[in-house]
Amino acid sequence: MVLNTIEMGESGPRVVFCHGLFGQGKNWTGIGKALAEDYRVVLVDLPDHGHSPRSERFDFLDYADRVAELLSGDSGGADPVALVGHSMGGKVAMLLALRHPELVERLVVVDVAPVAYPHAAEFEAYIAAMQAIDLEGLEGRGDADAALQSAVPNPMVRGFLLQSLRREAGGWRWLLNLDVLGRDLDTITDWPEGELAADATYPGKVLWVGGANSPYVDDGYVAAMDRLFPFNRRVTIKGAGHWVHSEQPEVFLEVLRRFLESPAQSD
Known part of the structure; x- marks a missing residue:
């Protein structure tokens, strides 16, 4: 399955964006254009969305593996990326980082947590x-x-x-x-905890961004996030709900830039 992508920028580290449920890669166009002078930006249409192929059933691990194929096929695994995912795409990004950490240099999780939601x-x-x-x-x-x-x-x-x-x-x-x-x-709002290794963790840096007016990130989810992503830093953006990057784009972009420009995780 070859996923549809939009690419921006000609030089610099790669930053790859995964959209949320009902979205498509171009939802990240504004943020992508703002980064394209300094980064090679890739906006991904996840399966069953946008111009990417359709599947017979929704499977988080399959979605994550399809994006992993895209990343490893493009770079041979030699060029790990900064991976950004919102909502459903945030879960895909987390699972990709847990299953293929060699492909992800750092991770940004936007307004979602590794938990099941009743929405x-x-x-x-x-x-x-x-x-x-x-x-x-x-x-x-x-x-x-x-x-x-x-x-x-x-x-x-x-x-x-x-x-x-x-x-x-x-x-x-x-x-x-x-x-x-x-x-x-029910699968989309769930989290495939039982399909992960008992000791699964991602060793890289993680920026965990939530909207102050959103119910998707709160103190009750900290333990789950810390267990899987021990090097995470949580930022809450005021005046934003679930669509943080659309509701407060300038603030989100500034937070994202600072994270992308920060040193890599030390050993």
Whole structure:
């Protein structure tokens, strides 16, 4: 499975970004462009999202291994990257670092923790609303926005979802494998603890970023994070919810730059 990517920048260390559920690599475009003068930026479409291939079932470890193949195939494993992941993509990034630490020089985990979350009902409503739109009869994106309004009252979230609605010569289509994502939501909100080695840890530096208004990162998750990622540093960004990098992009970028420019983890 060859994942779709967008690349920016011509020199410097590589920084690879993984998006969250219902997203695509281009969600990171603003941050990527800001870094591209000093870094080689790679924005990844994860499986079942964007222009990457579809799968028959959602599997976190398979997602992580597919990104690992991308990284090792591109560099032969000789050039470990700074890996950044948000939400679902943050779990993918954590699992990749745990399973393939030689590929990850440092890790940034954005507004998620290595735990199971009970948030499936909200996402079920989003998926049902997207699937209910008559794509053959759809005249414009505004009509799709109106159709989603009841299930997705937050205009920012609606706008985020509608980024994956694409108009092509044959009509409209979702750049999402909605059938698989809807069926496997319990897996997506879970954490595959039982599939990791009992002593699994990542030895590199980790920046753990949370939004002050988000429920996805709180003190109750510190023990799980510390056990798997002993060299993590937690930063909470004020005025941000779950979409930290979209809600406070300048602050997020400054925090990210400082981490990328900091020395590598000492032995």
